[in-house]
Each structure stands twice: as C-alpha cells, then as structure tokens.
Amino acid sequence: MLVSSLCMTGYDGPAPGLDIWPARPAFCDRDIARASFAHSIAMARRADALGFDWVSVSEHHYAPYILTPNPCLMAAALSQVTTRAKIALLGPLVPLVNPVRLAEEIAMLDQLSGGRVVVLFLRGTPNEHRTYDSDGAATRGMTQEGIDLIRQAWSETEPMSWSGEHYQFSTVAVWPRTLQAPHPPIYGSGNSEESVRFAAERRMGIAFSFAPVEVVADWVRLYHAEAAKAGWEPGPEQVIYRGIAYAAASDAEAQAEMGAFFGRKAAEQAQIQQETLGGPPVVPLITEPYFVGGPETLKGRFEALRDCGVGVVDLAWGIGDPAQREATMDRFAADVLPAVQGL
Numbered sequence: 001m002l003v004s005s006l007c008m009t010g011y012d013g014p015a016p017g018l019d020i021w022p023a024r025p026a027f028c029d030r031d032i033a034r035a036s037f038a039h040s041i042a043m044a045r046r047a048d049a050l051g052f053d054w055v056s057v058s059e060h061h062y063a064p065y066i067l068t069p070n071p072c073l074m075a076a077a078l079s080q081v082t083t084r085a086k087i088a089l090l091g092p093l094v095p096l097v098n099p100v101r102l103a104e105e106i107a108m109l110d111q112l113s114g115g116r117v118v119v120l121f122l123r124g125t126p127n128e129h130r131t132y133d134s135d136g137a138a139t140r141g142m143t144q145e146g147i148d149l150i151r152q153a154w155s156e157t158e159p160m161s162w163s164g165e166h167y168q169f170s171t172v173a174v175w176p177r178t179l180q181a182p183h184p185p186i187y188g189s190g191n192s193e194e195s196v197r198f199a200a201e202r203r204m205g206i207a208f209s210f211a212p213v214e215v216v217a218d219w220v221r222l223y224h225a226e227a228a229k230a231g232w233e234p235g236p237e238q239v240i241y242r243g244i245a246y247a248a249a250s251d252a253e254a255q256a257e258m259g260a261f262f263g264r265k266a267a268e269q270a271q272i273q274q275e276t277l278g279g280p281p282v283v284p285l286i287t288e289p290y291f292v293g294g295p296e297t298l299k300g301r302f303e304a305l306r307d308c309g310v311g312v313v314d315l316a317w318g319i320g321d322p323a324q325r326e327a328t329m330d331r332f333a334a335d336v337l338p339a340v341q342g343l
Helices: 030-050 071-079 099-112 136-155 193-201 213-229 251-270 295-308 322-335 337-341
Strands: 002-006 054-057 086-093 117-122 160-163 168-172 186-189 205-209 239-247 291-293 312-316
Touching: 002 030, 002 086, 002 337, 030 054, 030 071, 030 322, 054 071, 054 312, 071 086, 071 099, 086 099, 099 117, 099 136, 117 136, 136 160, 136 168, 136 186, 186 193, 193 205, 193 213, 205 213, 213 239, 213 295, 239 251, 239 295, 239 322, 251 291, 291 295, 295 337, 322 337
Parallel strands: 002 054, 002 312, 054 086, 086 117, 117 186, 186 205, 205 239, 239 291, 239 312
Antiparallel strands: 160 168
16 A cells, blocks of 8 residues: 655644634734644655655645645645655645646646656535635536546647636647656545546546545445446555544554543634634544554554555644654654555
C-alpha cells in the first residue's frame, strides 16, 4: 500500500468548530496563521524524509480546519521542500473555479514538482458551494463537465474550443504542458453510484473520506464491475481512502491523548458564540477517527482496507498540538509505515 500524509494546515489557535461556517475572520490571528502554515510545510518536509509515498493538500474556504482555499498554491510550496514524495491535490473543487485556469495551474505545478502531481477533482460539500454563491443544483454537472474539459485540454496538441452545458471557451491552449504524459493521474469521488460510474467509464481512480470499511467495500466492488464494462481493470493504487490518524505506544495511550485534545477543543469552542450556516457533514469517523491506536491496531486497520481493494491511504494528522503531531507521525513512520507499505 501507499501512504500519504495530508498537510492539513489547520489553524493552531482557538477557533470555531466544524459545525460553524463561515468562521468570522476576527478569530484569525495573523501570526498564528503564519505559524500554522510554517508548521504544515515542515510536516511535509518531514513526511518526505520519513518515507511517506505522497504528501497531500485539500481545498476549504472560510474555515479554520484547513487554511488552503487554493490547494495549488500550497502544493507549489511543497514542491520546493520535498524531493521524492508525490504531491497529491485531494482535491480542487471544480465548481468553484474556472476549469481552464485550473488546468493551467496544475500543469505548472507538475513542471515545478518534476512530474510528481496526482489530482483528485471534487465537487465539494454544500457549504463550500456558498463560497462564491455557486448554484448547488448545478455543481455535479459542473464537476463532471469540468473534469472532461481539463482532461481534453491536457491531451490536445493544438488549440481547441469547448461548448458545453456549463462551460464555453472559444480558445483553449494550455501552457505549459504537464510534464507527465498525457497528464497526471486523475481521481474522482467514490461516494455515490453516479460518481463511481463516471470515474470507471473514464479510467480514473476513486477516493473516499471517513467512510466505514463495509461501505468502501461495496463501492469498490461497483467500481471494478463498471470498469470491467468499460474494458479495463483498476489496480489498488487507483483507490484512495482518507482518515484522521493518531499513533501512540498503545491503544489506551492513543485514546487518552485523543480524548484530552478533543476536550480542550470543546472547551475553547464553548467560548465562541456565532451564527452559522452549517459546515461540512460531521460523520462518526471524524469524531471517532479510524486510525487511532497502537502499532498492531493500526496495522489491522490498514489490512482491512487493503482487503477492500484500497491501495492508497491519506492520513490527516488532525489531533494534538504541533509537537504532538510531529511525534505521532514519527512514531507511525517507525512502527507502522514499513509494514503497511509491504502489504
């Protein structure tokens, strides 16, 4: 299996929780934000040195849990402090941006990184669609058409035009070209029958976040069946799973430290009063993370996902202060990473 380290770039100070969106800018201390970025970049450099296969970034808006509204910018920074790990955009939210601009930015990033880019194109959650007042009902169509447009723009060698339901461009000629030919590996969402079929038909990978293992197994079976209809067979490296991780010497130690962290966060957030439009869905595997425990427990969690057909796991180090996150990643790299990479 391949293991990815998510550069969460969470805000390391008192701030609203996941259920509050948008978060008031008044809560963002400029110096804390700067330190949070510096720590996240240092974690990526550390992950690269420790042997993680990928480092990843995500896109979120108006919230403290991930400070990267443009994941391409963060990925460009990571491309300059890492030398070996793939740089995974997991992922740009297609309905929120001009897809041609996104194709250009990712092509530039592929050049800057020496051809190390992997990209997961996503639709985003309903709160994200409010960022620029996107039409929520149109976002699925915008995502799928945008992916098709980007793939073609990367593959063409001559200027092209595009006339679709959601996008119209008289001239598209992406410069620079991606270093990888015809383009970087592409993934799509695996969280619905329609998205699984869309990805399988286009020979793309699929990705899940915080889903129960049995649900992942069902979707992966559908993915393989739909890929067979399309005349190809996916490998395990084309199935990504993301979860929150905390590695400790034992299960009891991990649970105690996780409980203490969430207790402190709850106390901080109790002091914050704010109206809310509602954040992203908070599912059980966010509040009770899957990858928490001692080495043997963690190895078993990876084995269960391997048996479902997952070949890439993206770990979010979202528990603890900066020093704790560094320590838990080091422990994972020493006690768990070699065994998982050997699965």
